[in-house]
Amino acid sequence: MGGSGFLQGFAMDSRVKDGIDQETVAAARALESENYRAGFSTDIETEYAPKGLDESTVRFISAKKDEPDWLLDWRLKAYQRWLTMTEPDWAMVEYDPINYQDIYFYAAPKAGAKYESLDDVPREILETYEKLGIPLREAEVLLGVEGAAETAAAAREPRRIAVDAVFDSVSVATTFRAELEKAGVIFMSISEAVHQHPDLIKAYLGSVVPQSDNYFATLNSAVFSDGTFVYIPPGVRCPMELSTYFRMNAENTGQFERTLIIADKGAYVSYLEGCTAPMRDENQLHAAVVELVALDDAEIKYSTVQNWWPGDETGKGGIYNFVTKRGDCRGPRSKISWTQVETGSAVTWKYPSCILRGDDSVGEFYSIAVTNGRQMADTGTKMIHLGKRTRSRIISKGISAGRSDNTYRGLVSINGKAAQARNFTQCDSLLIGGDCGAHTVPYVENRRADAQLEHEATTTKLSEDQLFYVRQRGLGEEDAVALLVNGFVREVLQELPMEFAVEAQSLLKVSLEGSVG
Amino acid sequence: MAPARGALSPTFPDASPAERALADRFMAGTVDGRRGRAFEAFARTGLPHRRLEGWRWTDFRAALATLAPVTATGHGQALPVADGAVTLRFSGEEIFLPDSLPDGLILHTKADAPALAGAEEAPMAALAAALAGRGTGPDTVILEVCGRVAEPVHIVCEGGGAEVNFARIAVIVRPGGALDLVESHLGGAGLSSVLIEIDVAASGQLRRTLSQRGDAHEAQAITALVHLDEGASYIQTALAFGARVARIETRLVHRGTGSAAVLNGVYLCAGGQHVDFTSHVRHGAPACTTRQVTKGAVLKGGRGVFQGKFLVPRDIGQHTDADMQHQALLLEQGAEVFAKPELEIYADDVECAHGNTSGALDPDMLFYLRQRGIPLTEARAMLTQAFIAEALAAAGGGTHEALSAAASRFLSGVSL
Amino acid sequence: MLKLTDLTASVGEAGEARTILNGLSLEVPAGEVHAIMGPNGAGKSTLSYVLTGKAGYEVSGGSAWLDGHDLLALDPEERAALGLFLSFQYPLEVPGVPVMTFVRAAMNAQRKARGEAEISAPDFIKMARDIGKELNLSADMLKRPLNVGFSGGEKKRLEIFQMRMLEPRFAILDETDSGLDIDALRIVAEGVNALRSPERGMLVITHYQRLLDYIVPDKVHVLSHGRVILTGGPELALRLEKEGYDGIEGAAA
Numbered sequence A: 001m002g003g004s005g006f007l008q009g010f011a012m013d014s015r016v017k018d019g020i021d022q023e024t025v026a027a028a029r030a031l032e033s034e035n036y037r038a039g040f041s042t043d044i045e046t047e048y049a050p051k052g053l054d055e056s057t058v059r060f061i062s063a064k065k066d067e068p069d070w071l072l073d074w075r076l077k078a079y080q081r082w083l084t085m086t087e088p089d090w091a092m093v094e095y096d097p098i099n100y101q102d103i104y105f106y107a108a109p110k111a112g113a114k115y116e117s118l119d120d121v122p123r124e125i126l127e128t129y130e131k132l133g134i135p136l137r138e139a140e141v142l143l144g145v146e147g148a149a150e151t152a153a154a155a156r157e158p159r160r161i162a163v164d165a166v167f168d169s170v171s172v173a174t175t176f177r178a179e180l181e182k183a184g185v186i187f188m189s190i191s192e193a194v195h196q197h198p199d200l201i202k203a204y205l206g207s208v209v210p211q212s213d214n215y216f217a218t219l220n221s222a223v224f225s226d227g228t229f230v231y232i233p234p235g236v237r238c239p240m241e242l243s244t245y246f247r248m249n250a251e252n253t254g255q256f257e258r259t260l261i262i263a264d265k266g267a268y269v270s271y272l273e274g275c276t277a278p279m280r281d282e283n284q285l286h287a288a289v290v291e292l293v294a295l296d297d298a299e300i301k302y303s304t305v306q307n308w309w310p311g312d313e314t315g316k317g318g319i320y321n322f323v324t325k326r327g328d329c330r331g332p333r334s335k336i337s338w339t340q341v342e343t344g345s346a347v348t349w350k351y352p353s354c355i356l357r358g359d360d361s362v363g364e365f366y367s368i369a370v371t372n373g374r375q376m377a378d379t380g381t382k383m384i385h386l387g388k389r390t391r392s393r394i395i396s397k398g399i400s401a402g403r404s405d406n407t408y409r410g411l412v413s414i415n416g417k418a419a420q421a422r423n424f425t426q427c428d429s430l431l432i433g434g435d436c437g438a439h440t441v442p443y444v445e446n447r448r449a450d451a452q453l454e455h456e457a458t459t460t461k462l463s464e465d466q467l468f469y470v471r472q473r474g475l476g477e478e479d480a481v482a483l484l485v486n487g488f489v490r491e492v493l494q495e496l497p498m499e500f501a502v503e504a505q506s507l508l509k510v511s512l513e514g515s516v517g
Numbered sequence B: 001m002a003p004a005r006g007a008l009s010p011t012f013p014d015a016s017p018a019e020r021a022l023a024d025r026f027m028a029g030t031v032d033g034r035r036g037r038a039f040e041a042f043a044r045t046g047l048p049h050r051r052l053e054g055w056r057w058t059d060f061r062a063a064l065a066t067l068a069p070v071t072a073t074g075h076g077q078a079l080p081v082a083d084g085a086v087t088l089r090f091s092g093e094e095i096f097l098p099d100s101l102p103d104g105l106i107l108h109t110k111a112d113a114p115a116l117a118g119a120e121e122a123p124m125a126a127l128a129a130a131l132a133g134r135g136t137g138p139d140t141v142i143l144e145v146c147g148r149v150a151e152p153v154h155i156v157c158e159g160g161g162a163e164v165n166f167a168r169i170a171v172i173v174r175p176g177g178a179l180d181l182v183e184s185h186l187g188g189a190g191l192s193s194v195l196i197e198i199d200v201a202a203s204g205q206l207r208r209t210l211s212q213r214g215d216a217h218e219a220q221a222i223t224a225l226v227h228l229d230e231g232a233s234y235i236q237t238a239l240a241f242g243a244r245v246a247r248i249e250t251r252l253v254h255r256g257t258g259s260a261a262v263l264n265g266v267y268l269c270a271g272g273q274h275v276d277f278t279s280h281v282r283h284g285a286p287a288c289t290t291r292q293v294t295k296g297a298v299l300k301g302g303r304g305v306f307q308g309k310f311l312v313p314r315d316i317g318q319h320t321d322a323d324m325q326h327q328a329l330l331l332e333q334g335a336e337v338f339a340k341p342e343l344e345i346y347a348d349d350v351e352c353a354h355g356n357t358s359g360a361l362d363p364d365m366l367f368y369l370r371q372r373g374i375p376l377t378e379a380r381a382m383l384t385q386a387f388i389a390e391a392l393a394a395a396g397g398g399t400h401e402a403l404s405a406a407a408s409r410f411l412s413g414v415s416l
Numbered sequence C: 001m002l003k004l005t006d007l008t009a010s011v012g013e014a015g016e017a018r019t020i021l022n023g024l025s026l027e028v029p030a031g032e033v034h035a036i037m038g039p040n041g042a043g044k045s046t047l048s049y050v051l052t053g054k055a056g057y058e059v060s061g062g063s064a065w066l067d068g069h070d071l072l073a074l075d076p077e078e079r080a081a082l083g084l085f086l087s088f089q090y091p092l093e094v095p096g097v098p099v100m101t102f103v104r105a106a107m108n109a110q111r112k113a114r115g116e117a118e119i120s121a122p123d124f125i126k127m128a129r130d131i132g133k134e135l136n137l138s139a140d141m142l143k144r145p146l147n148v149g150f151s152g153g154e155k156k157r158l159e160i161f162q163m164r165m166l167e168p169r170f171a172i173l174d175e176t177d178s179g180l181d182i183d184a185l186r187i188v189a190e191g192v193n194a195l196r197s198p199e200r201g202m203l204v205i206t207h208y209q210r211l212l213d214y215i216v217p218d219k220v221h222v223l224s225h226g227r228v229i230l231t232g233g234p235e236l237a238l239r240l241e242k243e244g245y246d247g248i249e250g251a252a253a
Ligand SMILES: Nc1ncnc2c1ncn2[C@@H]1O[C@H](COP(=O)(O)OP(=O)(O)O)[C@@H](O)[C@H]1O
Pocket: C011, C012, C018, C020, C038, C039, C040, C041, C042, C043, C044, C045, C046, C047, C056
């Protein structure tokens, strides 16, 4: 039976899935777990909320963060609402039911969430970031050591990236704070912002993704632990890339971060997000909410490289990545651009979207989604055209290998008032091997005679002729595949900031290792 | 197993008056097991409505508050078909069958409804299977095609102003057989549902051409369930003008290697008219092809819906070659076009593509025509006619001109 | 016949409007052929669109009269029915509409607007065949969709074909010569000359003096920045060829 949840917010009661041919599934190819270089865990003393979820869990989290009453009330309201909702099942993903009473909803390194100096940060955390390839020097900066910002800045010229590192439920440190403050940019954990900028939080929290939006967003509203807050004042071009690095470490722990980015009139910011988690046999839940607000003439570029642990070759373990990301182009001529490279997670359910409210506003979605092994990804975007002359562009490249399923699901909706709206959508799927699935489910709703909408989609396999050509020139099979895949996704890679593009390329290669031959 | 009469009501927890009336109709006739199962399949969802994924843009439950007779007995003329055509007419409770048949064509009538496979996926087809015939006529009319039949078969469905008009027709094309099937769906009932089951055996050919008309008091469903064996060919062309809601649904399965299907359609919706073209094509055998072109033009207050799906299963769907195109023109502000072109693919050695566009006519083209002296209305009609022509080109049974002319009449009546 | 006075027109949305025609005045009496020359971007095509009524151009001042009709008040097809014809600089492809169907629809629409009887099918076909032959367009080409898959030169010949068929009272030819080889140029020029008559007028827009060897104009106007900066006889075209627009603009300033 079908379900219509994708289009009605996300709260849904039925499913779209059909036709999976179980009998003909051939034996899986081994997918080497060693490929996942982020798969280690950090042994560190951790403080948990009591396992499971009830009202006291919500109060516990709020109390840990010393939150004002209004926020506690807000959380409790979300929790009550959540109790009345049912988990959506319309996406083309299948997973074992989540036992919400078997999850820790809060985990924090015992030594405390905020660090004044390098000495206060547990050595294990520093080492974790070092192992993940986040430079130590930057980690020092991240710890706010005097003078380190300048040194690190010099080391990374011409591009610098400020990092907010979130370790399980808490933000452990934010770098380049002082320099950003000079420009008037606010970049801090959302828990801090609740105390330091309550007016901004009150005005914008939940204004793009309402509490009741969908099952996982409502859950997040009740139990969100930490995340990043960014505010760019009017007319300011953020002097460096901002980024958040998410790390799920603790066992049996859900991560529920919340990100809120506001670009005031004429402001610009580019924001990067990276994620990893240790290899564990159990599934872990990640249910984040990201809200972006772009006021008049503002631009937000949001890039994600998602590399959560996908589970092993038999489909054991891995992250359930159920994320709600939405941007609101609130002002005229504003622009929000989402770029994502999704290689990780066992199950992904994610539709970074744009509400094009301001006249002449622009929404973009560039996506590479790679699935291998037993991964399932159901991802895409929604472009909601409300304002006049709003434009959107969707480029989606799906690559399926192993025994995975990869679905693009998208909505382009032209409201009756969106005069001369434009959309262009290109969805391409590439199949590597005969045991995977590639699916395209676009919804296109046009209510304007002067709108112009174009959608194209193709599904093909990696061309044997091309593969042979490249190998004849001397490349090994895996390099040849990587080369061709890079060609296939090039349009999207170009949208990534340079450092991320390089990382994404090597991730693609690693993700597809063992998929041919 | 036949459901106990009293046991049926629980399947309609919030039955609308129309659904209750349908249940009453069902209970009033003889209830055999297969009919019972068909009705149960229907009752599971009731009249399909927008909360069902496949019916989000076409809501029969909302469109059909009650079952009532209508003033129109039918709309327009049946399609003019080539000489010698055999006509079958379904009108409310009455069925008119031909006295004589051309060589190679055999007509059977069955008093008891055969089982309907996949009834759950097509609730309106299930309803037709449950309620067609009912004592006053045969439940199913079966056309068996045993050779290459030169004369087209013409099915005319015209309600005559009744509350309902249900028909169930099966067309079985034997190996190497060929037939031109023409259908005129003229409305004239509060609710019409026609179910056509088509089986084309190895190397058989069926060309199906249909036209649909209705008005804002009618709901119409035309569902075809098609199976193609090895090397079979199926060419479908549909022209629809809509009704309060009109759904033309084709569920096709490529069952034998190398079968080929063409599914073309044109919808032309005036204000208050709604057309839904839905198709589901399963590439259940290797090396089959599907070509699908759907074109639409919609005026203020009209709504066009296109939902297409290609499903390519693992292994058996290898070497599929399938292409789906939907292109729509919104001729006036206030028109709506909703589309969902879907691919679900589990085999790697395939070429599948779809394209979807919607928007207005190119203003530069319009200007070019007007500069030569062609008035705006005529220029629009001309360009729109050219735009849809491709999707009517494969029409059979000598109906191509009539379909083009019908489209042209609609388009030149457009005053903008 | 055609009288333009102080014509001022702009493109773009209000607020960002850009003035392209800047007080342009010009008069073409019946029976005369005038040439308009001018550098790229001078506003020549804009003038042709403003006169024929293409959407997107805002006329903010001045007037345009053809035979006592206020052109600017009419729809494009009404202007066409008055006998105003434009040979487009870039003829558009119109898929699915065959040339013959199209020209016949246009001819009959114009006749209807003027209260004349429709042309009979045999007369139409004969006329099309004769004119097609003169322009070296085969019957086969005339059955194909309008301009679709035609070469640049063929498209231009097809424009002249339409002009000959529709027999306009006033024709504007926008760079009909560009992209033509010498044989095609001669064919096109002959087509134009065949229409010259005391009741007709023409505006021939061109970059090159070359075309004017074949279609000798009564007057030549030089257009720059949306207005006529210089008017002269055919010799002006030769001078332009020698001195270039820069020289002329300098002299006129
Ligand atoms: N639709 C339009 N929008 C914006 N600018 C235009 C438009 N049409 C013409 N222009 C501009 O107007 C000027 C005159 O163009 P045009 O009339 O085509 O020149 P010409 O035909 O003399 O080469 C050019 O600068 C051109 O860029």
